[in-house]
Amino acid sequence: MPRGMSFGSRLLVSFLFVVVFALLGPALFLVGIVNDHVQLDAEATAARQLHLIHRLVSQLDSSSESDPFKTLSDVAKDFGVRILYEDTSRQALFDTAHPLADTTPEPPFSPPKSAIRTEFGNNQVTTWIMPEGRDEIVVAQSKFPGIQRLEPGIMTLTMPFSSLSGPLHEVAGTLFSVIGLSLCLGLGLSYVLTRRIRNSIREMIAVVEAIGQGRRNKRLKFYPGEEFGAMAKSINTMADNIEMHLRAVIEQKIQLEAILNGMREGVMVLDRKGRIAAINKATNRIFPSIHNNEMGKKPIEVVASPDLQAACDELYNKENNPPHVLTIEIEPETDRFFDVNLVKLKESEAGLGAILVFHDLSDFRKMEKMRRDFVANVSHELRTPLTSVKGYAETLLGEADTHPPHVRRFLEIILKNANHMSKMVEDLLCLARIENEKDEPTIxxxxxxxxxxxxxxxxxxxxxxxxxxxxxxxxxxxxxxxxxxxxxxxxxxxxxxxxxxxxxxxxxxxxxxxxxxxxxxxxxxxxxxxxxxxxxxxxxxxxxxxxxxxxxxxxxxxxxxxxxxxxxxxxxxxxxxxxxxxxxxxxxxxxxxxxxxxxxxxxxxxxxxxxxx
Missing domain, CATH: 3.30.565.10 (Histidine kinase-like ATPase, C-terminal domain)
Known part of the structure; x- marks a missing residue:
């Protein structure tokens, strides 16, 4: 069938083919069988008639004045057949169809290999059907032993087959008329059924398209026992399941948005190409320059940090077997510090590539700097009085003979603790210098x-x-x-x-x-x-x-x-x-x-x- 044909047209043509083959095939087979029976019956009739003529002529008395050829002519007229009598050399002696003198000699009737031979006592009759012009004739032939007034020869009887097959043609015509009427009825019934099926399919398509477009309340009406009842029920069940799952997804999305928007940390979602797909409110608060129109951009286009973009590129670089989790610290603006956790999602996560979580360390770093500065300043201020305490204690200990033993013990304790405090101050100053990165290591x-x-x-x-x-x-x-x-x-x-x-x-x-x-x-x-x-x-x-x-x-x-x-x-x-x-x-x-x-x-x-x- 052409590819441009609709489903209803294909179904209608298919029904027509089924009806035609269902009616025409058996009819042709039946006509063929009846025709074979008619032919066999015609050959049997011709054989019986020839045998009857054979006996009739054989019983003519030699003393009788009857002419055998006249008897054959009368019998042929009564039976409506043609009788040809030939001698043993196949020379025509008598033909009821026309006088021999006025007729050009015809070739003798020769039986084919498929001819039927019927035995009537001592008489054997051979019958077959052969074409003659536009019609067919039935031929019956047998040998005649001869009588006193008729020499031995071959007697042939022919009769038109149309005279016997006329009722068959009438039956065939009636049968084909019935077939034609049945085809018309089948065509009408096929059209009705096809239209009904086509309307049901169109209704299903309309409902499925409506569900796909978001109108999830659309359902199919079906009645038990109809052709597409089970399919309509399945589509309605599918629509119910889709609506239930979609409702669950929407609820989860709302919950997730509430969780993300309730976080103090900024969250940035990247797609498979490493571009911004979504952000939460905290990210807008942390980076006020980011708006909804920033979606689809690279992180470096909205956050001025080359280190962040380099970490994203490393996360997306498949050739170097990148890690699934990275942690970096960035300073996109002066005195603003962020600890960023980068997590690469699995390949199966549709449309998503990575998630970035921004922890604001600015206040922590500010307090840490204040603490370091305080410790450094206090340590520096303690160095002078500690030096004085140590100096006085060492001086007093140098005059050990002038002090009682308990005074000397007190001075030793003072000097010991002063030395301990001095070392602590030096360590604090050293640690402060290292933390402030003032003493860069000379590698x-x-x-x-x-x-x-x-x-x-x-x-x-x-x-x-x-x-x-x-x-x-x-x-x-x-x-x-x-x-x-x-x-x-x-x-x-x-x-x-x-x-x-x-x-x-x-x-x-x-x-x-x-x-x-x-x-x-x-x-x-x-x-x-x-x-x-x-x-x-x-x-x-x-x-x-x-x-x-x-x-x-x-x-x-x-x-x-x-x-x-x-x-x-x-x-x-x-x-x-x-x-x-x-x-x-x-x-x-x-x-x-x-x-x-x-x-x-x-x-x-x-x-x-x-x-x-």
Missing amino acids: ARINAREALAGAWRECALQAKEKDIDVTIDLPDKGVPVMADFNQVSQVFRNLIENAIKYSPAGENVTISFHIVNATVIFRIQDSGPGIPEEDRERIFERFYRVERHRTKTSGGTGLGLAIAKHIIDRHGGRIWVEPAGQNCSGAAFLFSLPTASSLPDSKGSPLDPSLQS
């Missing part, structure tokens, strides 16, 4: 062993007073790293002082290193009471002390580990603490620094030979 290739030597010179006296052995497991040629020499030396000093302070007298402190990829990891291990697991995350906070085992130990400022952590963080390394080992109860402090390709020129003094492993 260069240095020998870590030489930095360790400088730190050891300041800790040797403390180790000697407690009889602490220090084992150095570093190669003699040194360990090349990329760092600031003075700051690395300060890290070593703080960690060694901490290890000596909390190790019992007569124990051992071990300093070692190992290299992982392009990073050197140094390890300072003591023999002290160790650090509980719950305190390891906070041990690097300023003034933090472990309650268990360490409250009895004094002399420290509580700032050494905090200073070490700030220095290592600024070098891009990492510092952490872990248990010393299975056979040791102490703690091991580790920190990492980037390795260097070669050692620089010698700098600083070597370690005391007695401490080298």
